[in-house]
Amino acid sequence: MALSNFLLVGALILWTTVSVSVHLLRLLNVWGFIAGVSCSTIFYCLVLCTVTAYTKTSLGDPGYVGETVLGRKQQRCSKCGNGKPERAHHCSICNRCVLKMDHHCPWVDNCVGFRNYKFFMLFLCYASAASILGMVIL
Numbered sequence: 001m002a003l004s005n006f007l008l009v010g011a012l013i014l015w016t017t018v019s020v021s022v023h024l025l026r027l028l029n030v031w032g033f034i035a036g037v038s039c040s041t042i043f044y045c046l047v048l049c050t051v052t053a054y055t056k057t058s059l060g061d062p063g064y065v066g067e068t069v070l071g072r073k074q075q076r077c078s079k080c081g082n083g084k085p086e087r088a089h090h091c092s093i094c095n096r097c098v099l100k101m102d103h104h105c106p107w108v109d110n111c112v113g114f115r116n117y118k119f120f121m122l123f124l125c126y127a128s129a130a131s132i133l134g135m136v137i138l
Contacts, residue, residue, distance in 0.1 A: 009054060009107070013047060013050070013051060016047075016130075016134060017044075017047055020043060020134045020137055021040070039133070039137055042133060043130060043133050043134065043137065046126055046129050046130035046133065047130055049122070049126040050123060050126040050127045050130055053119050053120075053122040053123035053126055054108065054123050054127075056116065056119040057105075057108045057110065057112070057116050057119040057120045057123050058108040058109060058110050059110075060110075060115060060116040060119060061115050061116070062098050062099075062101070062110055062111040062112060062113035062114070062115055062116045063098050063099035063100060063101075063111075063113035063114035063115040063116070064094075064096050064097070064098060064099075064113075065077075065082055065083065065084060065085065065088050065096070065097040065098065065099060066082070077090050077097050078090075079092075079095075080095065080096060080097060082096075082097055084097050085099065087099065087100050088100070088101070089101040091104050091111050093111075094110075094111055096111075098111045098113040098114070099113055099114035099115070100113055100114040100117070101113045102117060102120075105120070108120070108123075
């Protein structure tokens with residue numbers, strides 16, 4: 001499942017990059033060299049940041065709870081039986097408890113939790129900025 005998501009997102013990013021690259025070549029003739037190079041540099045930096053944030057989100061640890069949990073209020077998860085600190089929730093897809101779990105994202109095929117929430121938000125922001133810049137260029 002994770003490999004198919006990686007291939008899907010990779011193909012989407014590659015297709016977008018190639019189509020924007022073709023239009024950037026036209027931009028060099030219309031706006032001039034400096035404007036075309038600056039737009040392409042900004043776009044490719046955003047694409048690189050998007051891919052990096054996506055990789056860290058999907059391959060990173062979202063904050064899985066281990067066997068031993070230290071804390072004042074230690075409970076047991078009713079589904080997996082591990083120790084569960086406050087604000088930890090059980091993911092039915094991953095079948096593990098996650099600290100500060102937000103949701104299980106099917107696009108990154110991973111839970112979004114305490115340790116990868118920042119990278120997930122960066123992924124969304126970079127992808128949105130690259131999409132908006134791509135629409136402006138196209």
